[in-house]
Amino acid sequence: MPYQIIVCGGIAPDPLQTLEPAMGPAGPALKNEMMLPAVFDPWAAHALYEAAHLARQFPGSSIRVVTLAPKAKLQQVMMTVAQKLPFELIPIDGPGGGFTDAVEVSKVLAQAISAIPGIDMSQFLLFGGWESATRGSGCVIPMVAARLGIEDCFLAVDELKIEDGALVIKERVEGGLLQVSRCSAPPAALAWATGSLPEPPNHPQTGMANMRAMMPALQRAKPAGLTGEGFSVPQATLPAQQRQTQVVKDKPAAEISRELLEWIKG
């Protein structure tokens, strides 16, 4: 059976950049965020690669990526992501950072998905990141699922297998354990942890084919119209860096790790 997979994924500043929270006129933001290079959110990227893997196994499957992000930045990000696998992009123009309200974001994403013609709930899988590199609230996908009326929602997914049409899903749970669930059929929502797939290599021909459709879609992207009403971020700070150096000789590794643990615990 083919699947209709929708991947919700935003963009995040390249993690190698200096990311410094700063108060802007509209609340906290990252310093020079619009000028920094961005990447496809790494959590959502795992979801996307898993989607590609699944789609390859079930011919006729489709992948659509719904993204809420500033479209000029999204366009640059697509120059890489679009080369990895064939998919349709549904862009929504709006702020991409971590300082937006997850509730509002989920509403916008759900609306965009609802507006896609020809969705068949019996084939529908909602994919996304368990968290995001920008906000890390871990609640966008469950909220989108709820708005779309999808009841089976799995968080921190590391593996999806299809057995006789049923979805067999491995989720991370507390205490380093994994929980295996069996969901008889779509629709289902899967918020991915890291999965197990490597980043697919770039394939320029795929990229060219994708971009021919993505460029007009980006040009047409509608503004998200986020209001931010009733939501505020009073403060944002980075964890302080600490550096304490000791010069020691011939200390066993076990001893070093014990000391490190104590130091981290404070």
Place this chain on the structure above:
Amino acid sequence: MATSPLAKTYEPLKTLPGDDVRQILWRFSDRFDLAMLVQSTRAVARGPVARLVAAGGRQTHDWTDAKNALLAEFDNSGITAAYMDPEEGGYLEGPKNLALALIAYELAWVDAGAATGSLAGCLALSPIHERGTQEQKDHYMGLAAPAPGKTPWRGAFALTEPIPFVGVETGMLSGRVRIVDWPEGGEPMLEVTKRGRFITNMGFANFVTAAVDTDDPRFQGSCMVILEEGDPGIFDRGTPTKKLVHQLSSTSDPVLQLRVPASRIVGGYSVVDGRIVPTYNHGEIIEAVFRRTRVTVGIMTSAKLLSAIEPLIRYHRDRFRGSGTVPPGSPRYEYGLQMKEDVTHRLLDIWATGEASCSLGFVAARVYDQLDPIEKEKDKVLAEAGIKGSMAALKYFKKRIPEALEFLDLESKAGSLRNKVRYQALKADPVVQYLVIDAQANVFCPACKLWNTGHGSQVMREAVSLMGGYGITEDCPGFLGYKWMDTQLEATYEGPEAVQRRQLSITMTNEVFLAQFRSWITEMRRLASHQPASGACTIASAMDLWLWTLEHLLHSGDADGQKLFHSNRQGVTFPMADALCWLLASRQQILDVQALREQGPLNPAVADGLEGTLTFLNDLCHMQAARSAGEVSRICSTLAYGYLRHPGWDGGCSSCVREDEIFAIESMVPGASGFCSDFVREDGTHDAKAGPCVQAVGLGDFVKLRTKLDGCMAGSMLARDRAAGSIQKVMIPAALDYPQ
């Protein structure tokens, strides 16, 4: 004195210019195909290539498995196929010069040897692509195109031979071709003997395009011929060259003695009076090939200069962090070595050179993209007119030059003042357009190869020294030491600096080029009237001085009446070629920043922080313009005066003022004696010096232009100071993004 309206306070550069900015500067913001190519090449460069360099892959001359694995990376990421048309297995439509330049840029950002390895394959295919017969193109491009599950054929280009044969002088070929069998009405069989020296890709090439000369009265002149590894005879790859540079590419000295059918002659042949006459001699093919591939070599050095900026800023800023005696928040902690003016100023020189040389390299690539289709149309016109051979074509072009000049004249006029019908007719004429663009290309290509690599290598040394001892270690961030060494090869292969200077000294005197050069002076002045602090006026004045000097050298002789501008007088022609490069690079840098000024506000990802980016890049233009003007000024003065004989006292002193006259003048108009150059004392003696000061007849205008140019330096050091402020403030990534 009126001052230019420069703000005292200014918006500093906030972040290093990103992809969006570069796409506007280098004019490919409307090309998503190229933007994607940049990303996929970057992933290879900063991933597998960088990892191999960091793992010590450059420590051996041999072609190792690890080096060989990079070829597959190039194939999979689209780098190999970027050279090909879609019908040949590629994926990019249209001309590929800018695409290849961007590949070179991204790979050389990390390691230029990797760039060379990838581009040498294109070099081997170029003779076939540019001049091959349709069958040759279909066959070899098909073999070389990567596809899933297929290992593509790879090629090498063999021109250079063991000493004493071809090197800089491409005419001294010792490689030979002779006919060993010519069946009645059938295809002749050739025996090709070629020993190569320093041949790139030779460690793994499946075919070689080799330049050879005739060794047979039945074979006319030289040609290029395709040799395959399976051909009968000797295909000895030779021992690897013990290179100090570009170790990620394969280089060796092959020995080839093979029997091949005459259909392997690149471009085919005809039989005239029982002799094989190749359609193209090796010189014609090489010219068509190198004029394109040299641009990418120039870009390699430019990429390295810009790649040095981020590691250097990080090194300087972090220099004292972590020391117990330098507390966080103190200037020393925050700015590190950037507290020292010299550190920031030298870094600015590296940055400005990098920007200018990228501007020059990428415009050269774009000019070739423009030229490629026009050249094909021109070929069609020539074929229809029955004009065959390069001599006949040259004669035809000579006749059409007045139309090219007329077109340029009309173009320099405001729209309302020009004869529109005539202008449109000339604009639509492929031969006229070919003459105009070709004149540019013939200058931009050698200029970028010469200046980007030659001057670039000197500036790269500065980058290494700004990193202190770390700079000359293998683990220097950004591999700066390797990059410096590598620049020397970029300045050497595909025609060393002397070859580029020689070519420039011919092409820069082409009247179609000079007509464009004149219009560029007006263009710079116009731009300067809107952007007074951009350096555009400085460059216009320096261009005036260069042009005046060129005319002077073309039409005058030295102290002995010998012609000055002459192909044998490389002491005259070569420095003028160097001076021109500075001007072209600066001009293009200014034009690129102007493009950003115009288009930046339209892109929201660029508009944020644009003011600071523009101020900074504009300041770099201004600094660089002053530097260029200084070079031009020095070179022009040396040449204008250097060939005059200094007058001595023995030649009499008719121009000297008598000492008593000086006293008299001084008593009437105090200070006026300062205007008298030399004086003679009553006893007939003079001041202790070489002779009377030189007052050269005919150099009056030169003196005026040069004095004016000196004044044009105003503001350039203020620009430098302001840019240095940005260097201290600009935000850089937390860590270098390679090796990944």
